[in-house]
Amino acid sequence: MMRRKMKLGIVSLLSVLAILMTALPVSAAGGMTALLQDVSPKAMMSVPAGKPVALRALAAAGSTVTASVNGQTVNLSLTSEEENGAFWYEGTYTAPQASPGTSLGQILFTAKKGTRTETRIGGTIKIAEKNVTEIVDPPTDVEPVSGDMIQITADYADIFSSVDRGEDYAAPYYYNLPKGTIDYVTGSTASTYILKSGRRVSKTNAVSLGSGTKGNNKITGFTVDADATYTTITVDQSWNVPFNLTPTPLTYASSTSNTVTSCNPTAVVLTFDYTTEFAPSKITFPRNSAFTSATWQQTTVNGIPQLQLTLQLSQKGGYYGAYAKYNASGDLVLTFLNPVDSLEGARIVIDPGHGTGDVGTTAGGYYESNLNLQKAKALKTELEARGAEVYMLNTSGGTKLGVYDRVDLATEWMPHIYVSVHHNSASATSARGIEVYYNNPWSQRLAKYVNDEIFYAYQAMPYGDGAKNRGAKFSEFAVNRTKQFASILVEYGFMTNPDELSLCADPKYDSAFARATADGIEEYFAG
Numbered sequence: 001m002m003r004r005k006m007k008l009g010i011v012s013l014l015s016v017l018a019i020l021m022t023a024l025p026v027s028a029a030g031g032m033t034a035l036l037q038d039v040s041p042k043a044m045m046s047v048p049a050g051k052p053v054a055l056r057a058l059a060a061a062g063s064t065v066t067a068s069v070n071g072q073t074v075n076l077s078l079t080s081e082e083e084n085g086a087f088w089y090e091g092t093y094t095a096p097q098a099s100p101g102t103s104l105g106q107i108l109f110t111a112k113k114g115t116r117t118e119t120r121i122g123g124t125i126k127i128a129e130k131n132v133t134e135i136v137d138p139p140t141d142v143e144p145v146s147g148d149m150i151q152i153t154a155d156y157a158d159i160f161s162s163v164d165r166g167e168d169y170a171a172p173y174y175y176n177l178p179k180g181t182i183d184y185v186t187g188s189t190a191s192t193y194i195l196k197s198g199r200r201v202s203k204t205n206a207v208s209l210g211s212g213t214k215g216n217n218k219i220t221g222f223t224v225d226a227d228a229t230y231t232t233i234t235v236d237q238s239w240n241v242p243f244n245l246t247p248t249p250l251t252y253a254s255s256t257s258n259t260v261t262s263c264n265p266t267a268v269v270l271t272f273d274y275t276t277e278f279a280p281s282k283i284t285f286p287r288n289s290a291f292t293s294a295t296w297q298q299t300t301v302n303g304i305p306q307l308q309l310t311l312q313l314s315q316k317g318g319y320y321g322a323y324a325k326y327n328a329s330g331d332l333v334l335t336f337l338n339p340v341d342s343l344e345g346a347r348i349v350i351d352p353g354h355g356t357g358d359v360g361t362t363a364g365g366y367y368e369s370n371l372n373l374q375k376a377k378a379l380k381t382e383l384e385a386r387g388a389e390v391y392m393l394n395t396s397g398g399t400k401l402g403v404y405d406r407v408d409l410a411t412e413w414m415p416h417i418y419v420s421v422h423h424n425s426a427s428a429t430s431a432r433g434i435e436v437y438y439n440n441p442w443s444q445r446l447a448k449y450v451n452d453e454i455f456y457a458y459q460a461m462p463y464g465d466g467a468k469n470r471g472a473k474f475s476e477f478a479v480n481r482t483k484q485f486a487s488i489l490v491e492y493g494f495m496t497n498p499d500e501l502s503l504c505a506d507p508k509y510d511s512a513f514a515r516a517t518a519d520g521i522e523e524y525f526a527g
Contacts (some may be wrong), residue, residue, distance in 0.1 A: 026317055035060050035118040036111040037086050043447070050297060053125065055091045058083055058108035065089040070096070070104040072300060096125060102127040115243040117436050126441040128295055142276050142305045146213035148185040150193050150206040150443075151240075152177050156324075156411075157205040162198050169476040172258050172439050173200060175245045176483045180326040182214060183242050184271075197242045197273045197304060200450070214239040219275035219307065221331075226289035226338065229347075230414075235332040241330070244274045245483070247319045247442050259474045260444040264527065265319050268311045270334075275307040290314055290336045294328065315339035317527035319417045321485045337416045337485075340525050344387035344516065347415040351479060352376035353422040356397030361425040363495040366505050369396070370422050375492060376421045378510035382518045391415065403478040417446060417486040417521065421481045423504055424491040430495040433468030434458065437475035439488040440482070447488045448473035450520030454492065457516035459511060461500040486524075490517065 038058040047053055055067045057076055065076040076089035107122035107171070157177045158170035170176070177199075184196035185208075192200045221236030249266035252258065268291075276298070283294045291311040299306050313319060318339025327333050338516050339348045352373040354360035360368030373396060380390050391413050410418050424435070436451040438444050451472050458467035480487045492513060493500035503509050 095525040154205040231290040242318040357400030382514035433470040435470035439480035453520035
């Protein structure tokens with residue numbers, strides 16, 4: 001009997017040891033490869049209700065990996081991202097609708113393969129209060145970047161991507177950096193500096209600062225002010241790091257395309273490079289501002305630590321661009337137009353295309369510059385009748401007005417939108433139709449609405465059965481490339497097509513074209 005008890009005891013002990021060995025990490029299991037090597041997030045994070053949270057686990061290939069949050073199990077899928085002989089698995093958990101401050105508890109990650117099971121505890125998730133800092137695995141012990149530096153000297157420097165995406169001109173997805181911004185140089189071409197942040201900038205728009213380091217950036221102050229027209233954000237930081245403004249949600253036709261298929265944003269993401277600390281714990285927004293709330297997220301992209309601020313818009317679609325400068329104290333000052341939901345109070349620049357010294361297309365005895373001015377005057381009258389503030393550029397004065405001069409004049413006036421008025425031409429007289437051009441993503445919807453309304457107007461005119469909708473199109477026209485305001489270039493019809501010329505040149509149709517254009521603009525402001 002004693003021998004049998006001893007035998008059972010040994011069997012039980014071996015079973016326990018086997019179970020323990022299965023759960024032991026690699027260092028304690030005598031070299032056994034760990035199933036679950038790492039998880040993310042590991043830190044406590046505050047998440048707005050309804051926001052997705054990326055859950056990641058580094059586990060052995062062939063594992064079944066799950067995460068449990070607040071009683072919900074999330075299946076994580078294998079990715080192609082390999083590290084330390086294992087692979088990252090990913091899944092998404094969406095924070096439920098719950099009261100601000102509600103804790104959802106810790107994330108429990110589990111990996112299973114064969115008879116082995118390993119678990120790790122991740123960070124804690126709670127429902128965020130409005131306007132508070134959101135931290136997701138903040139970078140630790142980040143070594144400051146050092147090397148050759150440049151500083152922007154242009155009021156607004158055009159920014160190109162360091163990765164060729166087919167642009168001949170400035171990238172539509174990068175904000176123009178203001179004078180005083182600093183970045184590190186990793187290389188150059190004959191005419192541009194290649195920057196550490198992934199940008200390229202013309203050498204004529206920057207000056208070398210020599211070699212050194214600015215250290216990791218820290219944002220120590222963030223204030224928001226608003227009046228009836230503008231919302232101003234002032235950022236006190238260690239140095240003038242590159243930053244970007246991106247409306248969200250935003251969809252391109254493909255990862256290599258600049259053609260936008262959807263952009264009716266509910267928020268704007270403001271991203272600061274080389275930034276590891278954010279001191280303010282709460283941001284207060286005035287009642288009449290362009291934004292209602294904000295959350296911060298610390299992350300690392302392509303080896304660069306970043307702080308990403310998501311600003312929730314007070315009106316869907318109410319992002320028109322931004323104006324930026326550094327003030328006398330060295331603070332970054334960003335100015336946004338408050339949203340409007342109609343033409344009442346909208347600030348609009350009208351640019352009659354061509355003009356003095358440049359008549360544009362000539363056809364049937366007509367100059368395009370004259371027809372552009374004719375349409376522009378009618379549009380100004382229509383917009384003002386609906387309550388808009390309109391600034392029409394004087395393109396027919398005694399001096400030729402260049403395209404960059406037009407953009408500079410518009411930027412000084414700080415409008416919501418800019419409308420460049422043109423008429424089209426083609427070698428084939430059969431070519432006809434309406435097309436409206438845009439460059440920055442938040443102008444795509446404006447281009448579409450205006451294009452479609454003019455097309456509908458054409459259908460009610462003589463020769464309407466031959467009207468053609470050529471659509472909203474991405475362009476690289478200089479007057480469209482600004483990031484300070486929404487901008488479109490309207491081609492009202494082909495002067496080289498006799499039918500369309502007869503309509504475009506006849507003043508009795510000017511009011512119909514003006515109403516259609518104003519209707520499209522009003523749809524844009526309505527969101």
